[in-house]
Amino acid sequence: MAEETMIKLQRGDKIIERKKTDWEINQANFKMRGFSLMEDKPKKKKATKPKLVKV
Incomplete structure (x- = not known):
C-alpha cells in the first residue's frame, strides 16, 4: 500500500491533518x-518605523 500524503487544514486556531485523497473527495464539506x-508560508512581519523623539 502506498503511503498517503497528509495535508493540514485550518479553521481559525484549529489545525487538523487529513489524507490528501480525503480532502479532494470531501472538499465541499470541509x-x-x-x-x-x-x-506553510511564514506570516510576514510588519516593518516597524523608528519613532521620532521630539526635543
Whole structure:
C-alpha cells in the first residue's frame, strides 16, 4: 500500500491533518465547515518605523 500524503487544514486556531485523497473527495464539506488548506508560508512581519523623539 502506498503511503498517503497528509495535508493540514485550518479553521481559525484549529489545525487538523487529513489524507490528501480525503480532502479532494470531501472538499465541499470541509469548506462548508470553515476549513481551508493551510499554507506553510511564514506570516510576514510588519516593518516597524523608528519613532521620532521630539526635543
